[in-house]
Amino acid sequence: GAVVSQHPSWVICKSGTSVKIECRSLDFQATTMFWYRQFPKQSLMLMATSNEGSKATYEQGVEKDKFLINHASLTLSTLTVTSAHPEDSSFYICSARWRDRGNEQYFGPGTRLTVT
Amino acid sequence: QKEVEQNSGPLSVPEGAIASLNCTYSDRGSQSFFWYRQYSGKSPELIMSIYSNGDKEDGRFTAQLNKASQYVSLLIRDSQPSDSATYLCAVNPLSGSARQLTFGSGTQLTVLP
Numbered sequence: 001g002a003v004v005s006q007h008p009s010w011v012i013c014k015s016g017t018s019v020k021i022e023c024r025s026l027d028f029q030a031t032t033m034f035w036y037r038q039f040p041k042q043s044l045m046l047m048a049t050s051n052e053g054s055k056a057t058y059e060q061g062v063e064k065d066k067f068l069i070n071h072a073s074l075t076l077s078t079l080t081v082t083s084a085h086p087e088d089s090s091f092y093i094c095s096a097r098w099r100d101r102g103n104e105q106y107f108g109p110g111t112r113l114t115v116t
Numbered sequence: 117q118k119e120v121e122q123n124s125g126p127l128s129v130p131e132g133a134i135a136s137l138n139c140t141y142s143d144r145g146s147q148s149f150f151w152y153r154q155y156s157g158k159s160p161e162l163i164m165s166i167y168s169n170g171d172k173e174d175g176r177f178t179a180q181l182n183k184a185s186q187y188v189s190l191l192i193r194d195s196q197p198s199d200s201a202t203y204l205c206a207v208n209p210l211s212g213s214a215r216q217l218t219f220g221s222g223t224q225l226t227v228l229p
Contacts (some may be wrong), residue, residue: 002162034216043221044160044204093159103148103208105217110159 001027004096006108013084013115020080021111023094030096033077034105035069038091050077084115119143120207122220130228135192137223139205142186148208149181149188150217155201164190195227 003026013019023033035047048069050056056069068080077096081088093110097103122139129135137151148167152160164179166172166188172179178191188207192199205220 044219046216049216091157095160103217104150104162104165105206106162107152107159 002098002101002104002106003027004030004094004106004108006094006111008111009109010112011114013113015085015115016083018080018082019084019113020078021092021094021113023077023079023096023108025075025096025098025106028096028098028100029074030077031074031099032097033071034095034097035067035077035079036093036095038093038110040091044093047079081113084113086115089113089115119209119218120205120220122203122205122223124221125224126226127223128226128228129195131195131197133195133227135195135199135225135227137190137192137203137205137225139188139190139207139220140186141188141205141207141209141218143207143209144183144186146183146186146207146209148217149179150206151177151179151188151190152204152206152219153199153201154204154222160204192225195225197227197229200226 005024007022033050036044047062048056048058050069050071052071058064071077095105095107120141151164154160166179166181176193180189202222202224204222206217
């Protein structure tokens with residue numbers, strides 16, 4: 001149990017385009033999902049907290065108009081990087097909180113984004 | 117002071133030895149504590165959760181929690197080269213969102229064959 005998938009696993013896009021990343025909890029319901037970004041050899045950085053059916057809460061310094069988050073159902077959250085720039089190139093990881101297992105969070109495999 | 121502190125390492129142990137990873141946290145009201153393992157280039161994987169004082173064992177892993185000292189540790193017995201990874205300590209602080217975890221910066225462990 002506790003499987004979280006992400007799609008795509010890697011993506012290369014041109015500067016100025018938008019990229020959508022999907023995060024799904026496959027075998028449990030996730031009322032809360034989290035989006036992180038990680039640069040090479042650095043710590044996880046929380047970008048936003050996403051609750052099903054409501055607006056996401058963004059961390060300080062994260063532009064909500066650039067990183068659009070939608071949590072449409074108890075098993076799906078999406079992150080759209082709009083007007084991507086090379087500095088947005090990073091490893092994006094989602095995690096899902098299993099409602100019936102306290103605060104345990106399970107991570108997806110991550111999406112490696114490269115903006116050229 | 118960081119909310120969750122870990123020695124960054126690297127920590128090197130020989131194969132078969134016990135690896136000891138430590139973590140301290142600042143929010144005394146924290147209730148939930150987790151250890152994640154992250155291999156290079158991969159996402160974190162939950163390996164242990166602990167909620168009450170004392171020891172919790174799962175296979176070769178033992179998590180230890182001491183709320184009075186605000187200290188949580190992870191012991192890995194019979195360390196294997198495949199245990200080489202970065203280990204992240206995560207805490208659910210009382211002051212933060214009930215759903216959000218605060219992560220330490222991680223300890224890099226290398227198990228030498």
